[in-house]
Amino acid sequence: MTRTLLGGSPVQRLRLLSRHLAPLSRSSTSPFPTPTTSRSSLLLRRSLASSSAAADSAAAASTTWTFTTSAAFHGKPVSRSRRSGPEGTTTSSTDSDHPSRSRRHSVQQGLAPDHPLCKWRDQHLAEGKAPKEIGAGHDWWFVEGVPSSAAAAGGGTRGVVLGVADGVGGWEDSGVDPSHFAQALMWFARERVRTQDWKWPTEAASKSAERLKDLLDGAFRDVSNEKGIVAGSSTACLALLDAETGMFHAANLGDSGFFILRPKAIESVPVPPSSPASENSTPPPPPPPTPAVTYSVVHAQEPQVHFFNAPRQLSKIPASELERAGGGEGNWLIDRPKDADTFSLQLEDGDVVMLFTDGYSDNVWPSGETDRLLELVRSRVDAAATRPAEEDGGSAGGDDKELAASIAQTAVTFARMIAVRPDVYTPFAAESKRWQVKGMERGGKVDDVTVVVGVVRKE
Template structure:
C-alpha cells in the first residue's frame, strides 16, 4: 500500500477519539498543552494602505515529552542572554508545564512597516532540536531556540523584508526570501558562542498582509498544513458511520463548517527517522567534519536545501505549523481537518447559545464567517491539536503516519504512536476591508 493510500486509511474510530477528546480534553493527561495568548497582525490603516488588507490571528501551544527534564549542560547560553528572557516570557505567558517545550521552539513576529505604524504581515516558525546532543552534555533546546530567536530578531529589526508581490506558481523567488531568513538566522547561530553545538529541523512561513500570500521554507520533518473552509455541498457524500464499539459509543456532532486540506508539506528525510537538519558541531570537531564533507563521508544540510512554497490564501483559511511530535501521530487529511471542524463547531455552538436570546436566530455560520472569535479559534485549535497528539502518541493500538513511514521503509516493530515534544502554531486568516 502506498503512503498516500495508508494516509487515507485512517480508521473512523480515530475521528470519534477526536470528538471525545474535545468533550473531556483534560481527563487522560497529567497536564495539558500550554497555549500562548492569541495575537493579531494586520496592515496599518493609513491612507497609503491597501483597501482590502489581510489579517492574521495567531496562537501557539506546546508540551515537552512526558517526564522530560533537561539534562545538566556543560556549557550553553548564559542567563543574561536576551534570548533567555524572551524564552522565559513565552513560558510564563503559556503557563508552561513542568516539561516546558522540550527541545522544540517557535516564533510569531510581526513584520514592521517602515514607519512603525503597523505590520505588513507575520513570520511564523517552528524548530525541533535533536535530542541526541544531551549525551555530549549539550542542551539540544539551545540550538532550536536560538534559530528561532535570531530569525525573530532579523524580522523585528528590519534586517529581513517581505519579498515583492508574487502570484502562486510564478516561481520560487518569494519562497527563497524565507530561505534567506533561515540562512541568516543559521549564520547567527553559528557565530553565537553560547550555542556550543546542536541540530534542528526548521520551518519558517511568512504571511503577507497586503497580498494574502503564504511564503515558506521548510527543512526536515517539521512542516505546515493549510486548511480551507467550504460548504458541505462541495464535498463528496459522506459514507455511513461504522457501528459503535464498546470502547467508543460517542457519535461526533455534525460540523458547523467543513474544512478541506489545501496543502500538507512533504517531509525531507535522508532515510527513516533521519530528517534533514541544520547543525553546529563543537569547535574541536569542525575541521574534521569539514574534511569528511569534502570526502563525501558526511552529509551537511544547509538552508539552501529547504523546500520553498508560495501559496495564495483565502478568507477563513487555517494555517498550522507543526513539529514532528504532531505530524508523526496525526494525519493531516481526515484527522486534522476533523479536529479543526470540531473545534470550530464547539466555539460556534457556544457563541450561538450566548447570542440566541439577543437576536432570536439560529442560523448556521457560513464557511468564512467569524462566528467564533478568531483569537479563541486559533488558541483552541493549537491547544487541542497538541493535547490530541499527546493522547495518540502513547497508544500502541493506533495506525499513525510514523507507523506508516516505518512500513514504507520496511522497519519492523514500529507500531502505534510516537512519544515526542509537540508544538503547534496556528494562524487564522481573514480578508478585511470591504471584502
C-alpha cells in the same frame, strides 16, 4: 496520502478526542483571558489559549488581510527532569525513548541568564504554563508581526512571520542540550524580522519564498557565531503571511512542516435519528458534533529526510569534532538553508495555516484526522459564538482568537494521545514501512509537540 488503517480508525480516535473538548463559553470563566499588549510590537496582541499554549494575534488594520495566530506546545515525558545547572551549564535528562543511556557528560553551554533570548524564552514558557520540568522539550517557535509603511500613522502590519524548529535529540549523548540550538535559531530569525534586518519580499511568488531561505540563512549564521551555543542541530520551518496580498510563502528544511486547510460551509446540517432504547438499556455515548463547516487539506508539506528518522537539519559542529574528522564533515548530517523546500499559495478567507514539529505530523494524518479535528473545534467555538458559522458562509463564525487557540491546543493534545497508542496506524508507522524498518508497523511516536496556527481573514 492513501493508507489502510490497521486499528484505531480516525473516527474512533476523534470520537475519543471530542469527549475531551469542553464547550467554550464567553463568560468570565472562559479559558481565554483578555488579550494584553505584546512587548515586542504594539501591532501584536498576545493572549493565552490554555494551560500550555501561548497565543499571538497580528491584525492588519489598514490592509486587506488579517491573521490571528496561536501556539501550543508540550515536551515529551522524561525519566528525569531537564534542569539547568549553574552559569548556564545544562544537564539533559534521559529521554523516555532512550532508557538505556547511562554514560553522560555535561558541556559548559548556554547563554547568560540575562540574555534577551533567555528572557524571551522564559516569558513564553511562563505564559503558556507548561509543566516546568518538561516545557517545550527540544522544540521552539516564534510569531512576529511586521509593521506596514503606514504603521507610524496608525496603520497595521505588513504581515506576520511564523517559525518552528525541532532540536535533534541525539546531541544529548555528547552532553549538549538540543533545545539551545532550536531556541537560538528561532530567536535570531525573529530578531532579524523584528529589527528589519531582513528584506520583506516584494517579488513574484517563487522569489518571495526564496527570501525565507535568506532569513533562515541569516539566523543560522547568527547561531553559528554565537559562542554560547556550542553545538546542536535542528529542523526549521519558516512561513510568511502577507497582509497586503494574502499570499502564503514558506521554506521548510527537515521533517517539521505545515498544512493549509480550507473551510466550506454545509448548507444544511443533517440531524441523525434517535435510536429506540429499552427501559433498562444504557444510552449510547453521544456522537461527535456534526460540523456546520467542513475543512479540506489544500496543501500538506512533504518532509525532507536523509533516511528513516533522520531529517535534513542545520548543524553546528564543535571545532574539535571537525578536527577529528580531518577538517571535513565526517559522518555528520549537515545541510544548508539553501536545501530548504519553498512553497507559495494564494490564501482564501477562512483558511487555517498550521506549522508543526514532527511530534504532530508523525502521529496525526492531514486528511481524515487534522481536517476532522478542525471541524470539531470549529463546532465548539461556533456553539459559544453569537453568530453561527452557517450565517456567514463559513468565513467568520466564532471568535478567531478562541478558534486559533483551541485548534493549537487540541492538536497538541490529540497528538500526545495518539503517540502512546500501540494499536494505531500512524504516519510514523507508514514511514517505517516505506523504509522497511521492522517492528514499527503500528503505534505512535512519543515526541515533543509544537503547533502554531494562523486563522486567515479577508476584510
